[in-house]
Amino acid sequence: MWFKNLKIFTLTSPLSLDDDTFEQQLSEQIFRPCGNQDIASAGWVSPITGGASLFHAGDGRYLLSLKKQERVLPAAVVNAELEERVQKIEADTGAPVSKKAKQDLKQEITQEFLPKAFTRDSYTFGFISPKDNLVIVDSSSDGKVEAFLATLRKCLGSLPVVPLARRSLSADLTLWLSQDQTPADIELLEEAEFKSPDEDGAVIRCKNQPLDTDEIRLHLDAGKLVQKLAIEWDETLSAIVQEDLAIKRLKFTDVIKDQNDDIPKDEQAARLDADFCLMSAEVIRFVQALDKAFELSED
Structure with missing residues (x-):
């Protein structure tokens, strides 16, 4: 869990x-x-x-x-059946099938095929x-x-x-990177996404790329803002933090996950309970750290 x-x-x-x-x-x-x-x-x-x-x-x-x-129910299956029936109707009647009739026929086919x-x-x-x-x-x-x-x-x-975040955190993430204002318990990893605030909205994505290089500095100097940033927090987990505070690709370190290894694997209920308590406690700590770092409760 x-x-x-x-x-x-x-x-x-x-x-x-x-x-x-x-x-x-x-x-x-x-x-x-x-x-x-x-x-x-x-x-x-x-x-x-x-x-x-x-x-x-x-x-x-x-x-x-x-x-x-x-x-x-794949659309291709419904459309193939629809085409076959339309052709038969037109061959039998000698008149084209109207758009409304096709829609009704498609609905009929969908209802017919759903149980199967x-x-x-x-x-x-x-x-x-x-x-x-x-x-x-x-x-x-x-x-x-x-x-x-x-x-x-x-x-x-x-x-x-x-x-929890009711504003964009793009400016905050950009400061973390450009002004070295990362909180003490957060380490920046080698992945980020930048977006230009201009009308063209140019997007730059980098992966396996150190973020303290001249190449990255050029993007920041050009006014691009950080939209996503890969981090490691408190030697507990790594994740991608997005400007809307959505957290993706969350991975807990073995230091955390191994804490419940003494519970036999066949005791599934006990293992799930222990994993949930441990995982949710660390998630809460992480969320509270982000809340403090971005000063969200003060907004």
Whole structure:
């Protein structure tokens, strides 16, 4: 249970969760497989394989898993069937099929093929930390994040959250690099993305490139701003920090992950609990360090 991406939200008012009540609330949006005519279905499942509860609690934090099931119906298959039927109708009637009739026929084919289509499952994990007023979702997709929050909001009745960063951090990241103003616990790695503020919006991406070279300095002197920056934090994790504070390619060091190696692999529930408690605690520490570095709580 190690997150790979972070979308960070702060609760604007305290959230109190009672375990029994929370379980009941989540059950109102429990996952149900796609019906014959459903294109997609989404709902909560246990974050532990085979678990009975729709959440896992550890150290006052709540881990959730939103499952989405989609029917895979390739457009090429529908369009090929549509073309074949249109040709037959036109051959039989001697008249062209209208655009409206084609749309209706396409919808009919889609409904006919849906029950036979394969399904594809995906999962979005996230956790709530009421004591830290944080909701954190493991996804790089804005759509998946919004679906997670919207489903949770529907269960709770309300979910007063806003992004932790409500302004662009591009200028801050640029200062880290150009003025050597990186916080003491953050080390810059060899990857970054720069964007020109001009109308052309030229973008420069570099990887495996030291960031203290004359080549990088030329981009900064030309007024380009940092959009993404690879960092290592507190010898605990590495990640890409984006100007909107989205965290991508999150990787925890072995120093952290090895702390739970004494738990037998066959004790899956115990291992997940330990991994979640450890991972979420480090994520919270990291988020709080970013909050302080960017002075977000003071905005």
